[in-house]
Amino acid sequence: MAEKLDELKAHLLQDVQGLEEGDKDVDDLDSGAYGFVFKFVEKRKNIPISIKVSILLDISYGLLYLHNQTPPLIHRDLTAPNILLTEDCRAKIADLGVSKFLTDPHIIKQTMAPGNLSYMAPETNIVHFVGVCYGKSKSDLMLVMERLKSDLATFVEKRKNIPISIKVSILLDISYGLLYLHNQTPPLIHRDLTAPNILLTEDCRAKIADLGVSKFLTDPHIIKQTMAPGNLSYMAPETKIKNPQYNTSMDIFSFGHLVLHTSIQSWPETFRVTNFRKVEPGKMEIAERKDVLEEQMTKSHPLYQLAINCLQDEPKLRPSTAYLNKTLNQLSTKHPKSPGDVASILEETSSDELTPYILPHLPELGEQHGAGSYGSLYHIHLNGMNCIAKQSHVNLIENKEDRRAFYQKFYSECVLLSRMRHPNIVQFMGVHYGPQRDYGRELTLVIERLYMNLEICLEQYKNIEMWLKVSILLDISQGMLHLHSRGIVHCDLAAHTTLLTTSFHAKIADLAVSQIIDAHPTSKQIRGPGALGYMPPEALTENPKYGYALDVFSFGVLILYVLLQEYPQFMHYENLVTATGIQRKEVQIQKRMKWIGKLSPEDLMRQLICRCLQDEPQRRPLSQELNSTLIQFAKQFPKPFVDTIEMQRNSKPTAPPIPLPIHDKVL
Incomplete structure (x- = not known):
């Protein structure tokens, strides 16, 4: 730096x-x-x-x-x-x-950094503050913060049987955020710590939001003569009297209610307060709350005692914020969050996600642009845009298990695309469910229509200039980085799954075999069948386990393919069924340098390719490093002002442009 x-x-x-x-x-x-x-x-x-x-x-x-x-x-x-x-x-x-x-x-x-909130990194478990905008008048103010997926109330109440590891992980995140607030100088009391004010990321990480009624504890012990304006059913008894006096322990009481709300996955009706004026101090005694707990969770529940401790009527009897954090850290060790737990939650979450994207009526199908084993591609017009409809032919699948697997694969692709809003990811337009038949529903996925795929471009246009090659690779790396930042491994990153616009901007497509994993970059136990020529050695074993490094290897093959404009034939494995994993690995080691050797030893891109194509996943660079390297490399080949139509004429293609948005092998 x-x-x-x-x-x-x-x-x-x-x-x-x-x-x-x-x-x-x-x-x-x-x-x-x-x-x-x-x-x-x-x-x-x-x-x-x-x-x-x-x-x-x-x-x-x-x-x-x-x-x-x-x-x-x-x-x-x-x-x-x-x-x-x-x-x-x-x-x-x-x-x-x-x-x-x-x-x-x-x-x-167990200690949160007590710095200025607007300078704090997003991982502090407080919703990240972006900035403030002033309108024409001083009264027109807009606060800008990061947008998260859901709030805790919606999350727990709409799902069934959330794993205990996920619940503990969420509460641990909240405790870190609360520890951060209480460690300010002076301490900051949230005063409205409720489930709707806890926001969640897609991978179930929790962040505290809505500090609109928060107050600093300027007095070393208590805040006096201020009514707590939070949700009454979350409020501690000492806040519900005239001229209340309270301190950070009121947030601990609210946290106890959060523990209960999260554990039983519903709002405890006994805690609801319907008439503010009738509320008296000590109205909801600890005995009554114990009854609620025992009715809905056993004493052996991992979170039972923590809820009881936090919901004490006497503030002095409630645990400290540091104790909360320590206890939940110990529980998270006993109940660690696994990638499978996160994946199960995300699959359940996605049932409602496609509702805004459902197309009641499918426009008339136009020219067919490709076909596969169980589907076809058609040109359609949707809302004035040229689009591609990927229509499934479920009637061709006779086996019920195969049909169920096909539905899951198709549905997964729709959900993942609906979450992606990035200039280097193909835009998802919607999904159409056909009428119910004996064999099931015919499903149609609609995406934007692009000019061609990268494979056709490399074969059709000869002598593509270096600046354009680097620009295309940078686009792909940025799309891959976005996927990895959302916990997604593409699993089939290839030239035929990369689409190009008329101005040759690249977009990643075909997320049908993509997998969601835990956010950690070395997460494993993921399986996904990609194109064999782009697969790393660890994916070609009998029981493959891999993570983000799989996409990095595939990207290394893409760099080689784009620079040479020749498909590296050594990546084909004709005897896949009979060859063992060791034999396939030896084939890679022996033949890889035949193609890499065509690049100059001084070529920086050659060095990058060699790093991406390492046999050991841990030796490959992360997608963040790849993207940063390509950004620096692109500065050596700046984009000129180019008339793309003129460029297409001058490139002398071997065949007329074919506007195929997706190669048929992706179906």
Whole structure:
């Protein structure tokens, strides 16, 4: 990081002099020093880019120094007010009051960073604040934050038999968020910690939201003379009296209700409050709450005692936030969340996801563009757009088990595509369910219609320029990165599953065999049949287990294919049934260099290909690194202004353009 910033400091001195000459009317702070960074940048206009880069470079050096300590030191409050500047615009990191040494080799446990909320990373279990927008009048304000999949109330009440590991994981996330709030200086009380105010990501990670009524505990013990404006049934007894006095323990009581709500997967009716004026302190005694718990969960339930402890009437009897976090950490060790647990939840979640995308009426089918074993591709017009309809022929599948598997595969592809809204993922337009027949329903998936697939492009257009090849590969890497960030392995990343627009922008298609795994990049136990020529050695064994590294290997084959415009024939395995996994691996090792050797040894792309095609998955780069490398490589081959029609004419194709959106083998 520091090296890259260092390259941009060439004209720093003259820019500093020009800045000082132009800032004579600005009052200096603290005996001539410019003061805090935020005051510096907000009081000056048109600061030269070299000054900005120099400041960031200085900060990076300071950060590098802290992180290179033994053990590393995490600042935990790296904000603009904590960066100080000298008169010649040199930056220094200040305020290490909340910094902590990373004694654990990986993470700081049981302590949330008490920095500025707007500077905190999304993984702090608080909904990520993006910014605020001011309208024409001062009263027109818009708060912008990240968008998450669902709230906890909807999640638990719409599902049956959520695994205990998922419940514990969600509550642990909430406890981390609560620990973060209570560790602020002064502590911040949420005051409305309810299931609707807990938001969940797609992989069931929880984040606390809605801090609109939160208050800092300026008094060291209590907040006085303020009625808690949260949901009454979640409120502790001490908040329901006139002139209430309460502290962080009121959030602990609300957390106890969250534990109960999550455990029994419904709202405990006994806790509902219908008339605010009749509510009295101690109305819902602990004995009554015990009855509710014992009716719906046994005493042996892993979360029973935690709920009882949190729901005590006396604030002093409730556990601390740190104790909550410690207890849930211990429970998560006993009940670890597995990729299978997450996958089962996501499959159940998806039943309602396609409702907005169901097409009541399918437009008239146009020209057929391809056919496979159990489906055909047709051109249709939907809402004024050219689209492709992928229509299944379920009547051709006689075996009931095969038919059920086909439905699951088709449905999974629709759900995954409906979740993807990315410029490098093919756009999902909708799904149509045909009438019920004896053999089942005919299903039709509708996607945007693109110009052709990458395989046809590479074979049809000769001598494609390097900038365009790199641009296509960068598009694919960005689409792959988006899939991996959502916990999805494509499992069939190939030239024939990559589609191109008329301006040759690439989009990944065909998620029929894609798999959802846990967010960790080394998750395994995933199976998926991709094109054999793109599969890594670990996928060609009798019991394959693999993760994101599978797509990285396939991407390495794609890079080689795109650069050479020749399909590497060594990737074909004709004797797949008879050959053992060891034999297939030997074939790869022996013949791989025959094609890689066609690239210059100095070629940086050759080095990238070699890393992607490593036999051991752990030696392949992550998709984030691939994308960053290609971004840097693309700078060497900038896109010129190109008339795509003229480019198509000049490329002298061996055959007329065929607007096939998907190769028939993907069906």
